[in-house]
Amino acid sequence: MASVRxxxxNVASVLGELVDTIIIWNFIREDNDQASESIVQDIYEVYDNFLLKINNPTENKGAFYKQLQKDFEKEVNRIVTKINDLK
Structure with missing residues (x-):
């Protein structure tokens, strides 16, 4: 149970850092654009999706959580790429 916690x-921390990055980026640019707002919305959707998955594991919990961690890393990399593409 401690590993699930x-x-x-970890999910909350990593995604929170990504939202913080976008907030700082908006302060530097001194404007809010639709691209950054859509990324924040995407981050919240990923957060909700992963919490739902974490709370509802399949029968083989070990393999399930290992795959979930890999999927989370892919999602984080996708979001980081979107953040890096902001102009």
Whole structure:
């Protein structure tokens, strides 16, 4: 159970850092554009989706959580790419 709690904290922490990055980026640019707002919305959707998955594992929990961590890394990389493409 401790690893599930750690996974939830990791998801919240990483996605929170991404939202913070976008907020700082908006302060530097001194405007809010639709691209950054859509990325924030995407981050919240990923957060909700992963918490739902974490709370509803399949029968083989070990393999399920390992695959979930890989999927989370892919989603984070996708979001980071979107953030890096902001202009």
């Amino acid at each position: 750690r996974l939830k904290k």
